[in-house]
Amino acid sequence: MSSSGDDLFTRDDHIFENKELLEINHLPEEGRIVGRDDEIADLANAVNPAIFGQSPSNLLIYGKTGTGKSLCAKHISERLVRVAKEEGVTAEFAYVDCAQDNTETQAVQTIAHSMNNSEATDIKIPDKGLSTSTYYKRLWQVLDKQYGVVLIILDEVDKLDDDDILMQLSRAGEAGKLTDCKIGVIGISNKIKYKDRMDERVKSSLCEREFVFPPYDANQLRDIMQARSDAFKDGVLEPSVIPRAAALAAREHGDARKAIDILRYAGEIAQSNSSETVREEFVVQARERAETDRFRELIRGSTPHSRYVLQALAVLSLNESDEDGFRTTRIFDVYEEICRQEGSDTLSLRRVRDLLKEHAFLDIIEQSRQSGGSAEGSYTEHQLLEDPDVVQKVLVETVESE
Ligand SMILES: Nc1ncnc2c1ncn2[C@@H]1O[C@H](COP(=O)(O)OP(=O)(O)OP(=O)(O)O)[C@@H](O)[C@H]1O
Ligand SMILES: [Mg+2]
Structure with missing residues (x-):
């Protein structure tokens, strides 16, 4: 106990060793990605030409919520950038959450801004105030000045209010907008109907390759959680916790986000009950919270x-x-x-x-x-x-x- 004797705040965490591993935006390293070897290998194959500075295929990834689409897209992009550098190709990737940047202008602005190193290019990408076509012009300049190849991940692509950006990005090379830089687009959606309402021309350029990510089964969910169990202090997780959480998270369909959320919440509940261990009963309460979160996320940006x-x-x-x-x-x-x-x-x-x-x-x-x-x-x-x-x-x- 420190000298002030103030007990209002908890000074040490007896439950979590490394809570970050269970946080929503945490991108797990390779060894903690479980059960997606085939999908990752297929994605790698589709973007492989990029490591030689050639055009990668444009791809669309489909699948239910929590099946690892966003994770695998980011993971493959990071690895590609790294390997391309080893091959002497300057590569980069941009990530756009289209639920947030749902207009064409916002999305182009986000891409241009995240790709631009203004000291190297001497180009400015203001937050707002430019016309859409000016943002595009600057984006093409930014890309040509800095990179041999880029990947652009458009996550939740069905939330965009129109398809124009897909058209522009997937055809930038053909249309002569870019001279030096090659561009690959990775679209991600959990809407089965999305492709049906896409314009034919967009469809043919964006959907060169399509991937469907299946839900996880309870065993895979267990392995995914097990691979992050070092988020907790030694001996804190009671042995029944992970299997129970896996069974609950697999109920509607195998959703890894729900599984990890349940685990994190169960830990937080243990903390607030001043429990020495994370007990199975906490998992049930944690699930209620996880379901509310998941549902909120699912309808985010819906009409x-x-x-x-x-x-x-x-x-x-x-x-x-x-x-x-x-x-x-x-x-x-x-x-x-x-x-x-x-x-x-x-x-x-x-x-x-x-x-x-x-x-x-x-x-x-x-x-x-x-x-x-x-x-x-x-x-x-x-x-x-x-x-x-x-x-x-x-x-x-x-x-x-x-
Ligand atoms: N195979 C896996 N191994 C380890 N962790 C995983 C795996 N798949 C998903 N996760 C984790 O589960 C959570 C959800 O995954 P992700 O965000 O990739 O789902 P998604 O398919 O994009 O879902 P949504 O359609 O709702 O966006 C993330 O925290 C991610 O790190
Ligand atoms: Mg996602």
Whole structure:
């Protein structure tokens, strides 16, 4: 105890040795990436020409949330930059979170800014105030002056409000915008429908190679957590914690983010309960927090109508808790009511059906075909997989923050 005797703050951490390993933006080193050897090898193959300063393929990575898409894209880009340097090629990569930079101008600005070394180029990339075409011009100059090859990761690419930037970037070479620098685009999305709504020309240039990342199984999740268990002090994790967390995180689909979040929260709960160890019971509480977080993240940047549709299903699930699933037309009725309350027009039944499909792909809901007998034919029922209270809570706070 120090001389002041002030006990308000905890002075030493008896749970975490290196908590950073479990933090959201932590990029794990090679040895801690588990179960993605094939995917990483395939990505490497697609961008391989870049180490000789030649054009890498443009690629699109698809997969459900928490399947390691962002991680593997960054990992492969870092390694490529390193190996290219060894080959005497100046390479760099830029990472754009399109949920945040969702307009063409913002995205180009972010890329140009992150790529620009203003001392070397004598080019300025202000935060705002330039026209989109000027940002592009400066980007091309920045790239040509500094690099032989660059990779541009457009994460959550479906959140961009239009496809123009994909067109510009994926065709910059052909269109003669760049003379010295080669460019490769890595698009990432967890929306299954994304490609369907893409312009044909964009599709053909962006989707030269496509990769689908499958969800992890409980064993892989266990290994992923085990590989980071040195985040905790020796002996603090009770042996049942990781298997339990893996089983819970694999329930809807194997989501590594959820697994790691559960582990971190379980540690924090142990801390706030002044428990000597992380116990299995904490894992259950931790899961609730992780689910809320995950859901919040999933709907981040989604359109209001996409949220109204979910809200409609949550309202039905809360009011009619004895029913398992709800037909599209019933959801549509509640959805129309919500739109009225929000003072918004309604989308067509067909669009609402598409939005439900997107939610199903993300495992927020589950769809099943039902047979209504000969008079009715078959129809689809939708069931919320997330806890309806969690959905309500997060949707309400999203509306309030807008
Ligand atoms: N194979 C793996 N080995 C170790 N850690 C992993 C692995 N896959 C994912 N993770 C970790 O799980 C978390 C989620 O992974 P990531 O962000 O890459 O998911 P994602 O597929 O991009 O999901 P989303 O579609 O929600 O963006 C990250 O903290 C990441 O470090
Ligand atoms: Mg991601």
